Amino acid sequence: MNTLMNTQEIISLTEQNVLHTYNRFPVVFEKGDGVTLTDTDGKEYLDFGAGIAVFALGYGNQYVKDAIKEQTDKLIHTSNLFYHRPLAEAAAKVIAASGMDKVFFTNSGTEAIEGAIKTARKYAWLKDGGADHEIIAMNQSFHGRSVGALSVTGNSHYQDPFRPLMGGVRFADFNDLESVKAQVNEKTCAIILETVQGEGGIYPADPEFLKGVKAICEEKDILLILDEIQCGMGRCGSMYAWQQYGTMPDIMTTAKALGCGIPVGAFVLNKKVAEASLVPGDHGTTYGGNPLACAAVSAVFDQFEELKIVEHVQKITPYLEKTLDRLVSSLDCLTARRGMGLMQGLVVTGRPVGGVVSACLKEGLVVLSAGSDVIRLVPPLVITEQDIDRMADILERVLSAE
Ligand SMILES: *Cc1c(COP(=O)(O)O)cnc(C)c1O
Numbered sequence: 001m002n003t004l005m006n007t008q009e010i011i012s013l014t015e016q017n018v019l020h021t022y023n024r025f026p027v028v029f030e031k032g033d034g035v036t037l038t039d040t041d042g043k044e045y046l047d048f049g050a051g052i053a054v055f056a057l058g059y060g061n062q063y064v065k066d067a068i069k070e071q072t073d074k075l076i077h078t079s080n081l082f083y084h085r086p087l088a089e090a091a092a093k094v095i096a097a098s099g100m101d102k103v104f105f106t107n108s109g110t111e112a113i114e115g116a117i118k119t120a121r122k123y124a125w126l127k128d129g130g131a132d133h134e135i136i137a138m139n140q141s142f143h144g145r146s147v148g149a150l151s152v153t154g155n156s157h158y159q160d161p162f163r164p165l166m167g168g169v170r171f172a173d174f175n176d177l178e179s180v181k182a183q184v185n186e187k188t189c190a191i192i193l194e195t196v197q198g199e200g201g202i203y204p205a206d207p208e209f210l211k212g213v214k215a216i217c218e219e220k221d222i223l224l225i226l227d228e229i230q231c232g233m234g235r236c237g238s239m240y241a242w243q244q245y246g247t248m249p250d251i252m253t254t255a256k257a258l259g260c261g262i263p264v265g266a267f268v269l270n271k272k273v274a275e276a277s278l279v280p281g282d283h284g285t286t287y288g289g290n291p292l293a294c295a296a297v298s299a300v301f302d303q304f305e306e307l308k309i310v311e312h313v314q315k316i317t318p319y320l321e322k323t324l325d326r327l328v329s330s331l332d333c334l335t336a337r338r339g340m341g342l343m344q345g346l347v348v349t350g351r352p353v354g355g356v357v358s359a360c361l362k363e364g365l366v367v368l369s370a371g372s373d374v375i376r377l378v379p380p381l382v383i384t385e386q387d388i389d390r391m392a393d394i395l396e397r398v399l400s401a402e
Pocket of ligand 1: 194
């Protein structure tokens with residue numbers, strides 16, 4: 001195939017052959033370095049999207065690249081019928097970072113959610129043999145696009161064309177403990193929520209809410225599933241956002257930054273659940289946790305430690321918050337800031353957020369949207385104060401223009 005295709009040819013060839021499920025921006029990225037992306041025309045972009053909260057370490061981290069290259073030369077795949085060194089190492093690092101008990105690696109966040117749902121159902125089934133267990137999920141949540149994950153995603157726009165979905169799901173309002181209590185009954189086997197809602201518009205859980213949900217779960221032996229796919233891996237100022245709340249889940253899902261670009265996710269169980277849920281034959285995956293993916297996970301954890309990523313997020317967050325708060329107070333079209341650590345949202349009024357994202361791109365800044373009216377900032381976790389200043393300059397320019 002012609003490798004000298006120009007930008008427009010790449011776009012046309014893609015649209016000709018790839019199923020149109022995304023309205024892509026007319027930009028073709030070719031390489032990344034640190035917090036900078038470069039497109040096929042040589043234009044540079046400051047990246048505050050990180051491939052949707054994936055590139056925690058920025059682009060081109062040498063240590064991670066070397067680990068992936070080395071593993072590629074050694075052994076990319078074995079299947080889960082055999083042991084391998086990268087799995088042993090990566091699993092130990094996830095367990096050490098979370099303080100939980102057992103991990104199962106998947107290929108995506110969605111599959112981690114599927115595993116969490118199956119685990120919760122198996123746990124409940126072992127207790128009472130029932131086949132009618134229910135899960136409580138949150139309105140405005142996002143957990144993925146497979147039928148199981150979609151069934152616990154509280155967004156009718158995503159759900160409606162695909163009904164009937166998985167049964168036994170009830171929805172409650174995020175940060176409204178009474179609405180959760182109203183959905184609990186003898187059949188409830190799990191409550192699933194994002195510690196910080198991402199796609200829904202960047203809503204951190206209120207500490208009192210999460211504590212209340214945890215108390216309900218403990219009282220009734222209902223499993224708490226915390227989806228840390230977007231908010232985890234250091235993004236909110238701790239390795240996992242729940243660690244700041246002091247609320248360990250029974251099941252955690254993680255993905256996105258876990259492999260910093262290599263497709264990998266995981267669900268992680270506490271001891272109680274690990275000892276009474278999935279056994280051989282219950283769950284499996286051909287690729288999940290293969291040597292290449294696990295080598296990436298392992299290297300990512302090494303770099304988090306080496307570069308003191310979590311400490312850096314804690315140190316730089318006040319500067320980002322202060323900068324964004326200044327924009328909110330000086331620009332009429334911004335009404336609020338919400339978020340935790342380097343997962344921040346700005347609420348836009350009076351103009352469509354999609355237009356703001358497009359205008360930022362033209363000015364060389366990648367930002368994302370969330371919900372219907374939120375500018376979502378999820379930069380690489382290695383950003384500096386200068387990067388934040390540059391982001392704010394561009395955003396201010398874009399939002400000041402009519
Ligand atoms: C992205 C995301 C998912 C889905 O992960 P995929 O890797 O896209 O399958 C699930 N939950 C949350 C909170 C997410 O942000």
